[in-house]
Amino acid sequence: MSFLERTWVGEWLTGLGRIAVLTRDAVASCLTFKASRRDLLYQIYFIGIKSQAVVLVTGAFTGMVLTAQTYFQFHKVKMDTATLAVVAVSMCDELGPVLTALMVAGRVGAAIAAEIGTMRVTEQIDALRTLATHPVDYLVVPRLLASMIALPLLTMESITLGITSGYVVGSQLLGIDPVYLYYDMLKYASDIDVIFGLVKSFVYGGIIALIGCYKGLSCGMGAEGVGRATTEAVVYSSITILITNFFLTLVLQRLFVLLS
């Protein structure tokens, strides 16, 4: 066992087990409403409102470049008016939720890991425990709930702005007929694409908060430990989002087929 623990596989499995335990504790705490409403509102403000600029810029420019690139290819086969349909489906299903989550992971995941990691190395987490306060109730649950509430809203904004900017670029800059552009989008993109995107962003919100909190709570001592925890929080949550995205796409599509 000790040999296994020392290998990277052992470390990886141990980390996975600890995240599972943290998730179980956080869910149990959520169900018993132990988090303070004030802390939850502050975290929604920090994750949701403070991430506006980065998410809006990402959404707008992703929509614009996707429109331009799709048009350049579709124009060759005279399918110009289908451009916005491709942009809308891509933004709703994949690019909106994934890129928003990656941007929020960079900003919020790092901040969560750094803040909780600093609290750990300065014994503030131990102080919380001596004050009969469970760190999961006080630190993890507000961040987890706030992230799972804020990320779908941010994703909605990103999708809306991406499609709108794509429409403007397509109709004003590339000269596509605006009526057919809009009509084809409505024909090929559906409500279910938006729902897929929101379900995905809800899951990614949980991933970002849980990995950020886990890395902060388990960070090594000293400034180096906090730095490493911050970097790992961003890297691991980004990788987890990309891997989860593939499996979520398969599961949601299969589920949709079964239900319809």
Place this chain on the structure above:
Amino acid sequence: MIEVRQLKKSFGSQLILAGVDLRIESSESAVIIGRSGGGKSVLLKHMIGLLRPDKGEVFVDGDRITCMNERQLLRVRRKFGMVFQGAALFDSMTVAENVAFGLRRHEHLTEAEVARRVAATLDLVDLPGTEKKKPAELSGGMRKRVGLARAIIYEPQIVLYDEPTTGLDPIVSDSIDQLIIRVRDQLKVTSVVVTHDMRSARRVGNHVFMLHEKKIYAHGAPEELFTSHDPIVRQFIDGVADPKETIL
């Protein structure tokens, strides 16, 4: 009452405590002395369940805390207040928010009542009028006083002090000692002080435990221990370095 039985703890391959036994009675003022890095703080953290032993048991008022999970420990910890070596104040909060933390979490009081209790506790630790300051604006001694105020505001039965005078000048150390004595006498709490400051140990304790070679080597009343002729106790109390350890 706190009772520790055959407590053993290692971090990796390094053995820190190798079978510690001690018993601290209610309303007693116990001092644990020993060399730096000798495991005093580790022992203190076991008493409140911040660390789990590899072997051995810890009892608080008859409850075996070593077999409790984190949620069960929260109930036991309401009996405790703890003052950390570096104060461990929440740096995003003001002094008043730090001190009121335990009250706001566990007692349903009006904001006016919370403010009144915070002001009274800050007065007790000689820091009146500092409510709105941030921890970063305070000196080391002031931070320890705020840490003490935070630990005693909800009137715990036991207060643990982790090296309360380390890093402070003799005058501030003396004022912290007086504060520990005042809190002990006014609130009638059980105090456990971890220190290697002999003057402080002599003043605040009525039962001194000496940790040596990972075990309790000697214990007794301060006058008994401080007049001991045991060479190891004498060497520590007189602060005489082993010739082999002298830095050239």
